Amino acid sequence: MRAWQVTRLGEPADALDLVDVPEPQPGPGQLAVRVRASALNFPDVLLCRGHYQVRPPLPFTPGVELCGEVIAVGEGVDRQVGERIIGTPALPTGGLAEVAILDAVDAFPAPESLTDAEAAALHIAYQTGFVALHRRAQLQTGETLLVHAAAGGVGSAAVQLGKAAGARVIAVVGGPAKAEVATKLGADLVIDRREQDFVAVVKEATGGRGADVVYDPVGGDAYAGSARCVAFEGRILVIGFAGGTVPAPPLNHALIKNYSIVGVHWGLYRQLDPAVVSQAHRALLDLAATGAIRPLVSEVLPLAAAVDGLTRLGAGDTVGRVVITP
Structure with missing residues (x-):
C-alpha cells in the first residue's frame, strides 16, 4: 500500500x-481500516x-484523524468488517496512508449525515470544542463567545458549537476572505484583526463588559x-499555540480582573476519562443529524498532494479543513 512516512524531522x-509498505495488521484490541478520508491537523x-x-x-506515518471502513479486527474487538468509523489512528500507522490501525477504544x-470528508474532520476539532465549551467553560445561552482563528479548522468548529449552544459569537480572523468564511459559518460579529483592534471592537460590542468565554x-x-x-468571571480557554508563541500570563492580572485561565487538553480524556x-x-x-454542525471542508486532495496541504496548513494559509482521500 502507499503511505506517507516521516523519515527525518523537519518541515513536511x-x-x-x-513509499510502498506492507499493509499493517491489527493487534489485540485494534482494528484495521481502509482510509476513506484523512483530515489534516x-x-x-x-x-x-x-x-x-x-x-x-x-x-x-502521520495523520491523526480519519474516516474509514473496517477491514480487519484484532483479538477482543467487537466491530464488524465493513463498518464506517471515525477516530484517531494509533501511531506509527497514521491516516496518511491507504490503510491505518486504530485502537478500538478510539474508533x-x-x-450518517456527513460525507466521508466531513466525517473525517469531525472528531478532534468538534470533540475539543464541545469539551472546552460545555465541560470546561460551562458556556451558557446568551453569553458572548470570542473565537480566535475562527475560519480555521479548530475555530470554525467552535463558531458552530457556540451558535448551537445559544451564545453570541464574535469571530476574529485574518483577512477579508477568512472574514467571509466566518460570516457564512454564522458568527454574529466578525473582526478582521489586520484592519481592526479586536480588543476595542469586543469591548464596544459588549457595552464594555467583554467576552464571557474566549x-x-x-x-x-x-x-x-x-x-x-x-x-468579569470570564473564562479564557487555552486550546493551543498555532501562532508559535506560548504566553506567560501575569497571574496578578487574572486575580485583579477575576477571570479564569482554563487549559483544554482533550487527549487526556481519552486516557483518563474516556466516558x-x-x-x-x-x-x-445529534448535532450533525440536525444540521447544527457541519465541518467546513475547503479542499479535498489526493494522497499525493498531502505535503502541499500540510505545508499550507503549517503556514496558516488554509481555511476550514483540508482533507486527503487516498
Missing part, C-alpha cells in the same frame, strides 16, 4: 516520503517537525488581547 516537504505538522508531545520512532461510528487556539498576541477584553469522549460523540452525532 523535507520530512515526508511517499496542525499536530501532523508538529509531528513532522518533532515538536509534538508524542514522538514516534522514525519512520512513521466511533461515523455520522476560545484561543493561537496564543501570543491573541491571548494577550483576550486578557484585556475578557468579562467524556463517548458522551461528547453522542451529542455531536
Whole structure:
C-alpha cells in the first residue's frame, strides 16, 4: 500500500516520503481500516517537525484523524468488517496512508449525515470544542463567545458549537476572505484583526463588559488581547499555540480582573476519562443529524498532494479543513 512516512524531522516537504509498505495488521484490541478520508491537523505538522508531545520512532506515518471502513479486527474487538468509523489512528500507522490501525477504544461510528470528508474532520476539532465549551467553560445561552482563528479548522468548529449552544459569537480572523468564511459559518460579529483592534471592537460590542468565554487556539498576541477584553468571571480557554508563541500570563492580572485561565487538553480524556469522549460523540452525532454542525471542508486532495496541504496548513494559509482521500 502507499503511505506517507516521516523519515527525518523537519518541515513536511523535507520530512515526508511517499513509499510502498506492507499493509499493517491489527493487534489485540485494534482494528484495521481502509482510509476513506484523512483530515489534516496542525499536530501532523508538529509531528513532522518533532515538536509534538508524542514522538514516534522514525519512520512513521502521520495523520491523526480519519474516516474509514473496517477491514480487519484484532483479538477482543467487537466491530464488524465493513463498518464506517471515525477516530484517531494509533501511531506509527497514521491516516496518511491507504490503510491505518486504530485502537478500538478510539474508533466511533461515523455520522450518517456527513460525507466521508466531513466525517473525517469531525472528531478532534468538534470533540475539543464541545469539551472546552460545555465541560470546561460551562458556556451558557446568551453569553458572548470570542473565537480566535475562527475560519480555521479548530475555530470554525467552535463558531458552530457556540451558535448551537445559544451564545453570541464574535469571530476574529485574518483577512477579508477568512472574514467571509466566518460570516457564512454564522458568527454574529466578525473582526478582521489586520484592519481592526479586536480588543476595542469586543469591548464596544459588549457595552464594555467583554467576552464571557474566549476560545484561543493561537496564543501570543491573541491571548494577550483576550486578557484585556475578557468579562468579569470570564473564562479564557487555552486550546493551543498555532501562532508559535506560548504566553506567560501575569497571574496578578487574572486575580485583579477575576477571570479564569482554563487549559483544554482533550487527549487526556481519552486516557483518563474516556466516558467524556463517548458522551461528547453522542451529542455531536445529534448535532450533525440536525444540521447544527457541519465541518467546513475547503479542499479535498489526493494522497499525493498531502505535503502541499500540510505545508499550507503549517503556514496558516488554509481555511476550514483540508482533507486527503487516498
